[in-house]
Amino acid sequence: MADTMMPNSDGAPGWIRRNRQALAPFLFLLPGVLFFLFYVIFPILQSFNLSFYRWDGLGEPVYIGAENYIELLDDRAFEVSIWNNLKWLLMYLLAIPAGLAIALFLNQNVVGIRLYKSLFFFPFVISQVVVGLVFSWFYDPTFGLLNQILGFFGLGTLNVLGDPNLVTYGIILAGLWPQTAYCMILYLTGLNAVDPEQVEAARLDGAKGFKMLWYVIIPQLRPATFIAFVVTIIGALRSFDLISIMTNGGPFGSSRVLSFYMFEKALSEYGFRMGYGAAIAVVLFLIMLLFIAYFLWSMYEEEKGGR
Amino acid sequence: MKFLKGTAAGFAMVVGLAASAQAAELTGTLKIFSDMSNPAPRAVMEKMAADFDALHPDLTVELTVIDREAYKTQIRNFLTANAPDVANWYAANRMRPYVSAGLFEDVSDLWGEPAIADNLASTKGAMTLDGKQWGVPYTYYQWGVYYREDIYKDLGLEEPKDWEAFKANCQKILDSGKKCFTIGSKFLWTAGGWFDYLNMRTNGYDFHMALTNGEVEWTDDRVKATFANWRELIDMGAFIDNHQSYSWQEALPFMVNGDAAAYLMGNFAVAPLREAGLGEDQLDFYQFPVINPDVELAEDAPTDTFHIPSGAQNKEAAREFLRYVVSADVQTEINSGDALGQLPVNASSSVDDDEMLNQGFDMLSANSPGGIAQFFDRDAPAEMASVAMEGFQEFMVFPDNLDDILNRLEKTRQRIY
Numbered sequence: 001m002a003d004t005m006m007p008n009s010d011g012a013p014g015w016i017r018r019n020r021q022a023l024a025p026f027l028f029l030l031p032g033v034l035f036f037l038f039y040v041i042f043p044i045l046q047s048f049n050l051s052f053y054r055w056d057g058l059g060e061p062v063y064i065g066a067e068n069y070i071e072l073l074d075d076r077a078f079e080v081s082i083w084n085n086l087k088w089l090l091m092y093l094l095a096i097p098a099g100l101a102i103a104l105f106l107n108q109n110v111v112g113i114r115l116y117k118s119l120f121f122f123p124f125v126i127s128q129v130v131v132g133l134v135f136s137w138f139y140d141p142t143f144g145l146l147n148q149i150l151g152f153f154g155l156g157t158l159n160v161l162g163d164p165n166l167v168t169y170g171i172i173l174a175g176l177w178p179q180t181a182y183c184m185i186l187y188l189t190g191l192n193a194v195d196p197e198q199v200e201a202a203r204l205d206g207a208k209g210f211k212m213l214w215y216v217i218i219p220q221l222r223p224a225t226f227i228a229f230v231v232t233i234i235g236a237l238r239s240f241d242l243i244s245i246m247t248n249g250g251p252f253g254s255s256r257v258l259s260f261y262m263f264e265k266a267l268s269e270y271g272f273r274m275g276y277g278a279a280i281a282v283v284l285f286l287i288m289l290l291f292i293a294y295f296l297w298s299m300y301e302e303e304k305g306g307r
Numbered sequence: 308m309k310f311l312k313g314t315a316a317g318f319a320m321v322v323g324l325a326a327s328a329q330a331a332e333l334t335g336t337l338k339i340f341s342d343m344s345n346p347a348p349r350a351v352m353e354k355m356a357a358d359f360d361a362l363h364p365d366l367t368v369e370l371t372v373i374d375r376e377a378y379k380t381q382i383r384n385f386l387t388a389n390a391p392d393v394a395n396w397y398a399a400n401r402m403r404p405y406v407s408a409g410l411f412e413d414v415s416d417l418w419g420e421p422a423i424a425d426n427l428a429s430t431k432g433a434m435t436l437d438g439k440q441w442g443v444p445y446t447y448y449q450w451g452v453y454y455r456e457d458i459y460k461d462l463g464l465e466e467p468k469d470w471e472a473f474k475a476n477c478q479k480i481l482d483s484g485k486k487c488f489t490i491g492s493k494f495l496w497t498a499g500g501w502f503d504y505l506n507m508r509t510n511g512y513d514f515h516m517a518l519t520n521g522e523v524e525w526t527d528d529r530v531k532a533t534f535a536n537w538r539e540l541i542d543m544g545a546f547i548d549n550h551q552s553y554s555w556q557e558a559l560p561f562m563v564n565g566d567a568a569a570y571l572m573g574n575f576a577v578a579p580l581r582e583a584g585l586g587e588d589q590l591d592f593y594q595f596p597v598i599n600p601d602v603e604l605a606e607d608a609p610t611d612t613f614h615i616p617s618g619a620q621n622k623e624a625a626r627e628f629l630r631y632v633v634s635a636d637v638q639t640e641i642n643s644g645d646a647l648g649q650l651p652v653n654a655s656s657s658v659d660d661d662e663m664l665n666q667g668f669d670m671l672s673a674n675s676p677g678g679i680a681q682f683f684d685r686d687a688p689a690e691m692a693s694v695a696m697e698g699f700q701e702f703m704v705f706p707d708n709l710d711d712i713l714n715r716l717e718k719t720r721q722r723i724y
Contacts, residue, residue, distance in 0.1 A: 058386075058404055058405070058408035140552070141552055161552050162549050248493060250493060250551060251552075267380065270692055271689070271693075273690065
């Protein structure tokens with residue numbers, strides 16, 4: 001009896017000891033993975049599930065199949081939101097060349113350059129809410145600076161935030177202000193890493209001006225461009241605070257994007273259609289997934305090339 | 308104390324004993340969650356809680372005041388998870404989600420008591436869903452046209468009694484280079500106020516209620532008639548330009564500066580207008596005029612309320628608190644000019660001596676035979692209200708889109724109800 005007991009009681013620690021090397025990384029990963037599963041993966045699955053129900057957040061959820069999605073197909077506000085999201089995605093990318101231009105301009109050694117750099121970076125530091133407020137005053141149809149300037153040149157008035165055709169561009173412009181600063185700072189650090197010898201060599205070969213920029217500098221800025229692209233795309237898809245502050249989705253819903261529409265339907269004062277909001281969230285997630293997959297894929301390729 | 312005044316000492320002893328015997332029954336704590344977070348309402352709520360606490364020595368009143376806007380979303384959480392004994396909310400269809408989810412206590416028994424049944428009859432309808440009452444009101448206020456008395460006087464205008472005079476006045480104001488009405492429709496509900504009045508004056512209270520209850524098609528000719536009347540004003544240029552960019556507060560300066568002559572608003576606009584410098588002889592009020600003489604006048608008078616959550620711990624004390632809130636003396640006190648500055652819900656209360664409140668009280672008690680509506684976004688279900696008010700805003704900017712808007716509203720109606 002005693003002989004058979006011994007190996008049994010020793011079996012578990014023995015197994016752990018034998019596989020220590022393989023187990024350790026998983027143990028270190030475990031807390032992170034658990035949090036990720038619980039706070040990210042689980043809610044995503046929950047949203048998918050919820051999008052097949054009708055639920056006001058209080059009573060019992062009712063299973064309605066794909067009805068929420070069918071309704072989405074026919075929902076004009078949803079259509080407007082998708083188009084606006086597309087506008088955001090495309091226009092927001094302007095922050096990348098604009099940031100590069102400012103970074104190139106600031107990448108020089110003159111007295112007080114640090115001060116200028118920080119002044120250019122300033123809009124990124126202030127809250128989006130403040131940016132939104134400042135721009136809505138700027139656009140104000142009666143007292144705003146924009147209309148004072150237009151009035152000075154006798155060009156009449158322009159109610160940017162009250163015009164359904166202009167409003168989204170007006171908000172994107174406000175969003176570009178801090179986003180450009182962000183891209184600028186990414187490029188400034190990128191420019192520090194540009195190899196001076198390569199620049200020297202290119203100069204000897206007679207490269208200058210735009211050719212120098214396009215063939216020598218920009219390829220070396222690839223990592224910075226990649227990060228700038230990622231944060232800009234994510235920033236465009238997350239555009240919520242500016243819309244909420246500047247127009248509240250208006251006029252008559254023409255500046256909504258998916259994230260704002262989801263909030264309105266699920267969580268705002270007149271909302272509480274949790275299932276419908278979840279369906280919008282799923283669509284937004286799928287759009288994001290396209291980009292996420294692309295980012296992961298290109299990062300994977302890069303790692304492979306690096307080895 | 309007021310109660311004891313003027314009573315014989317011996318009798319006071321007996322009453323005092325009786326009162327303390329009754330008070331002794333209320334023990335424990337009474338948790339109140341309130342959305343009265345603006346300075347004046349907050350002071351009122353705090354005083355009410357303190358007075359009620361003093362009245363019942365064995366009872367501890369715990370008051371939590373939550374920001375009015377944040378409250379609208381938080382109520383869903385605390386009603387299900389951590390219910391207080393008393394909570395603020397609004398009347399009519401705004402109660403519907405909580406009533407159907409069984410989160411509000413049925414307080415029909417309170418409404419059966421003569422003190423409440425006799426004195427609060429006028430607001431009973433607003434508190435009733437499915438034939439039962441789900442709370443008590445504590446204040447309400449009138450809507451109507453607040454106008455610049457001095458501008459009207461300068462132009463030789465009088466308070467209009469009918470639609471023709473209303474439009475003729477407006478034309479004269481426009482001819483003088485001003486706008487007739489200021490409005491800020493950024494947050495949509497202000498346009499809902501205009502729709503309420505135009506529809507109740509064109510088609511009457513019963514039709515308006517049927518429409519907000521989803522019993523009438525939005526593409527109905529009677530609805531179109533309402534919009535046709537509205538369009539007359541829009542085509543005249545009666546409203547300020549770019550109203551879709553302003554909140555209701557941001558629209559106030561147009562009236563203060565004299566760029567616009569009037570504002571269709573609730574009585575809560577009076578305080579900021581007076582603070583902005585408009586004096587007694589500059590600001591006055593009139594009832595929205597008759598459009599269709601065949602329908603009875605009806606008014607908007609949104610009512611704010613107290614409810615007992617069904618998960619409350621101390622329902623006995625909560626009921627007593629509701630009785631206390633609606634009692635005539637408390638109503639007089641909390642609705643006075645230096646407190647809430649609104650109208651008391653108890654018919655035996657007295658209205659504070661304020662020009663606007665007196666006019667409002669007379670209007671609602673004597674000149675609103677058609678009925679009293681809550682407000683568009685409280686009478687209609689939340690979802691219908693948000694889609695419809697967005698349509699109203701679009702209509703005010705692009706009146707030509709009307710057919711498209713009405714078709715959209717009709718589609719929404721068919722889905723919601």
